[in-house]
């Protein structure tokens with residue numbers, strides 16, 4: 001998937017912000033179909049967090065957003081995730097910086113929610129979750145509400161499915177563009193979102209690909225028996 005993203009951006013000129021918007025909007029549609037009114041988005045600093053922040057904007061516009069929890073200071077965001085964050089700030093959405101709140105407001109924002117979106121870490125995970133991200137994964141895992149994970153549950157290696165540390169078990173995982181091999185052993189439902197990546201990108205990345213979405217923009221997947 002990393003190679004597909006690279007070819008899409010460097011050889012086909014697809015914008016990361018474009019793909020991230022599809023990810024965030026489709027994620028918001030999936031959770032809006034449920035009945036949760038107070039949805040908390042927990043967002044990291046990379047591409048996965050950026051998709052979560054785009055989702056938060058669509059939820060806020062529909063009055064379904066409870067809180068946005070960050071694992072670092074808003075000043076540390078760069079690139080497309082920073083663009084998503086600035087848009088949220090412009091809407092007046094309150095951000096909870098878990099790294100700067102010694103009290104339990106980040107945990108409360110997670111435990112008070114009807115549903116939690118886990119957009120901390122995607123396929124960019126390196127090693128076991130550390131620091132604030134690890135604490136937030138533990139808080140998500142102990143939250144009473146159901147969890148929707150973006151792309152992969154944070155802490156799971158997208159390729160091997162191994163988890164070297166904490167993982168929040170999702171009710172649903174919305175994976176992006178292609179199912180990752182590391183999702184095969186996962187419990188819960190699996191939905192794949194179309195990021196609008198042209199078929200030629202897959203061909204250029206050496207992947208045999210048939211558009212799986214038909215007339216839809218997301219499809220539920222199940223493991224072949």
Ligand SMILES: NC(=O)C1=CN([C@@H]2O[C@H](COP(=O)(O)OP(=O)(O)OC[C@H]3O[C@@H](n4cnc5c(N)ncnc54)[C@H](O)[C@@H]3O)[C@@H](O)[C@H]2O)[C@@H](O)CC1
Pocket residue numbers: 005006009016019020023044045046047048049050051120121122123124125126127128129130131133134150151152176195
């Ligand atoms: N790169 C792209 O073209 C796109 C990426 N997308 C999303 O972005 C993800 C990949 O983005 P990135 O490559 O930025 O990576 P990620 O966002 O998956 O992970 C990087 C972030 O995780 C943190 N992190 C990594 N390992 C950690 C550990 N052990 N403990 C604590 N924190 C850790 C890093 O500090 C960094 O903030 C995909 O899974 C997907 O969800 C989509 O938004 C679509 C486009």
Ligand SMILES: [K+]
Pocket residue numbers: 048118119120121122149150151152153154
């Ligand atoms: K995630």
